[in-house]
Amino acid sequence: MLHHLLVVASQVGILFALMAVGALSRKFKIMDEPSVKGMVNILVLIVTPCLIMDVFQRPFEVALLGQLALAAAIVVALHAVLIAAAHWIVPGKSLRRTSVLKLSMVLSNAGFMGIPLEQAVFGAEGVFFGVVYVAVFNLVIWSWGYRTMRGHQHAADGRGGTNWRVMLVNPGTVGLALG
Numbered sequence: 001m002l003h004h005l006l007v008v009a010s011q012v013g014i015l016f017a018l019m020a021v022g023a024l025s026r027k028f029k030i031m032d033e034p035s036v037k038g039m040v041n042i043l044v045l046i047v048t049p050c051l052i053m054d055v056f057q058r059p060f061e062v063a064l065l066g067q068l069a070l071a072a073a074i075v076v077a078l079h080a081v082l083i084a085a086a087h088w089i090v091p092g093k094s095l096r097r098t099s100v101l102k103l104s105m106v107l108s109n110a111g112f113m114g115i116p117l118e119q120a121v122f123g124a125e126g127v128f129f130g131v132v133y134v135a136v137f138n139l140v141i142w143s144w145g146y147r148t149m150r151g152h153q154h155a156a157d158g159r160g161g162t163n164w165r166v167m168l169v170n171p172g173t174v175g176l177a178l179g
Contacts, residue, residue: 004121011117018113048138049175051115055131064128071129075136082106083144099148107145110137138172146170 025031031039086102111134118130146167 007120008117011120014116015113045171048111048134049171049178052131052135052138052172052175053178055127058124058128067129068132071132072136075133079106079136079140079144083140095151099151102148103145107137107141110134135172135176138170139176142170142172143167 022031026036083102083106086105090098090101090105092098115127115130115134118127122130146163150163
């Protein structure tokens with residue numbers, strides 16, 4: 001038990017150190033706005049799909065496929081419940097405000113930063129199932145999340161908020177398809 005606590009504390013400490021480096025780089029103007037945008041693009045458009053592909057590169061096991069499907073179904077159901085709750089709880093007065101509130105209710109800060117912690121605590125199999133969450137999260141953020149945010153931008157000019165190309169071909173779906 002103490003070993004696991006120390007492993008988690010160590011990994012969380014590393015994550016905070018990485019965040020501190022980023023914050024200090026920004027504060028002392030080592031990283032300017034275009035640099036930050038470029039790094040975010042690298043992480044979202046390259047690292048996330050590669051991470052998803054890497055974790056799914058393992059020998060095929062029928063039993064693991066069933067567990068994978070169950071995990072994905074649970075995560076999809078969780079997001080569906082959260083989306084329904086967000087639509088029910090958030091009043092629809094200001095489309096821009098409601099879009100942001102709904103997204104903040106449904107979408108966690110889930111991504112590749114938690115993967116090292118999962119690796120340390122649960123090993124390769126834990127990361128495999130953790131990446132299932134990240135993959136579904138990416139599908140939700142690039143479909144429902146994208147549509148929700150685009151909806152308020154296009155409401156004023158009467159154009160719909162759906163761009164199917166972006167919703168279907170994005171870092172999450174590319175990583176999932178290639179993995």
